[in-house]
Amino acid sequence: MALEGQTCYAIARKLEKEQIPTPRASLMQAYGKYETAERAKYPNKWDQTTVRGILRNPIYLGKLIWQKTQTKSFKDKRIVARPQEEWITVEGTHEALVDEATFYTVQQRIQVKQPAPTANPENKLRGLLFCGGCNSRMEFSSATGRKICGHYCCGKHRHYGGKECSTHYISVKQINAVLLEDIQRHASLAAEDKEKYIAYLMQLSEKEWIGEKASYTKEAEQCQRRISELDILLKRLYEDNVFGRISDERFASMSADYEAESRKLKDRYNEIQTLLANYARQSRDAKEFAALVEQYTNITELTEELLHTLIEKVIVHEKEVIDGETVMRIDIYYRFIGKVGSEDDAILITPKTRRVSIPLAPGA
Numbered sequence: 001m002a003l004e005g006q007t008c009y010a011i012a013r014k015l016e017k018e019q020i021p022t023p024r025a026s027l028m029q030a031y032g033k034y035e036t037a038e039r040a041k042y043p044n045k046w047d048q049t050t051v052r053g054i055l056r057n058p059i060y061l062g063k064l065i066w067q068k069t070q071t072k073s074f075k076d077k078r079i080v081a082r083p084q085e086e087w088i089t090v091e092g093t094h095e096a097l098v099d100e101a102t103f104y105t106v107q108q109r110i111q112v113k114q115p116a117p118t119a120n121p122e123n124k125l126r127g128l129l130f131c132g133g134c135n136s137r138m139e140f141s142s143a144t145g146r147k148i149c150g151h152y153c154c155g156k157h158r159h160y161g162g163k164e165c166s167t168h169y170i171s172v173k174q175i176n177a178v179l180l181e182d183i184q185r186h187a188s189l190a191a192e193d194k195e196k197y198i199a200y201l202m203q204l205s206e207k208e209w210i211g212e213k214a215s216y217t218k219e220a221e222q223c224q225r226r227i228s229e230l231d232i233l234l235k236r237l238y239e240d241n242v243f244g245r246i247s248d249e250r251f252a253s254m255s256a257d258y259e260a261e262s263r264k265l266k267d268r269y270n271e272i273q274t275l276l277a278n279y280a281r282q283s284r285d286a287k288e289f290a291a292l293v294e295q296y297t298n299i300t301e302l303t304e305e306l307l308h309t310l311i312e313k314v315i316v317h318e319k320e321v322i323d324g325e326t327v328m329r330i331d332i333y334y335r336f337i338g339k340v341g342s343e344d345d346a347i348l349i350t351p352k353t354r355r356v357s358i359p360l361a362p363g364a
């Protein structure tokens with residue numbers, strides 16, 4: 001259900017309606033464990049958090065994860081969360097109930113905030129489109145009144161006006177045409193010669209990746225250097241304060257500044273590490289993507305499920321005029337393989353789509 005884009009809330013309501021007992025209620029029935037009276041009264045009262053917890057549980061991939069939490073200390077038995085790097089994951093402990101691709105699609109779908117009941121079926125790209133100017137989400141407008149067709153525009157522009165970002169207007173028809181064409185092309189290439197296609201993907205993502213890896217690695221090093229500098233500064237500051245060389249107020253304000261900076265750098269450092277890890281995985285996942293896209297060889301229409309299965313995000317850039325024609329650059333980031341490089345190749349043409357925009361209809 002989540003794969004089809006249903007919200008956790010909607011799934012919870014459905015389970016409740018069908019009188020499916022909650023995990024806790026099943027436990028109670030099986031073992032007769034003590035529970036609060038409230039819960040015993042409503043054994044079928046599903047909560048959206050419970051649904052989300054189940055959907056996000058990697059146990060369905062055949063993995064077991066240990067040490068997600070720890071007690072605060074030997075004496076203090078309160079439970080605190082551990083950082084993700086310290087988790088212990090064991091793969092293949094049992095047969096997976098769902099495959100990895102489905103699992104990750106569901107993760108992305110339940111992350112998107114969905115005002116589902118009123119959502120327009122035309123808005124198939126919900127949560128996937130981003131503005132190339134300011135990185136904010138593109139917002140959907142349906143075809144009403146004098147607007148000829150549904151379209152997307154930059155969310156920042158819509159809320160804060162032209163000073164913050166330009167419209168980045170693109171109609172549903174335009175964006176769908178670009179995506180359909182590109183997916184069809186990938187699908188037919190994968191179907192034609194899968195090995196060749198995989199080799200091509202690997203080679204392109206490596207090209208993209210080498211440049212970015214260097215700049216991320218450099219930034220991570222800079223972060224680390226500054227973090228250790230700040231540590232030294234903090235120690236000195238502390239000594240200065242102990243020996244009365246600076247006042248308590250001054251110590252408090254300066255150490256707060258240093259600590260804030262250090263915290264920010266640590267966050268960024270962790271973010272970069274995650275990015276690096278993701279990229280490393282992407283280059284290995286060309287095979288996985290080829291298998292996915294191959295299934296869509298004969299598609300003529302885009303469905304929401306297909307889009308969310310194949311695509312991670314789409315970035316819509318500002319209009320530019322090239323050779324007297326107004327074009328919009330659109331970057332498609334596919335799942336597993338990311339943005340496929342733009343350089344022309346002898347076998348395949350660039351998947352980064354540069355497309356002449358359809359002339360705006362009068363009144364649009």
Ligand SMILES: [Zn+2]
Nearest residue numbers: 131134154165
């Ligand atoms: Zn924008």
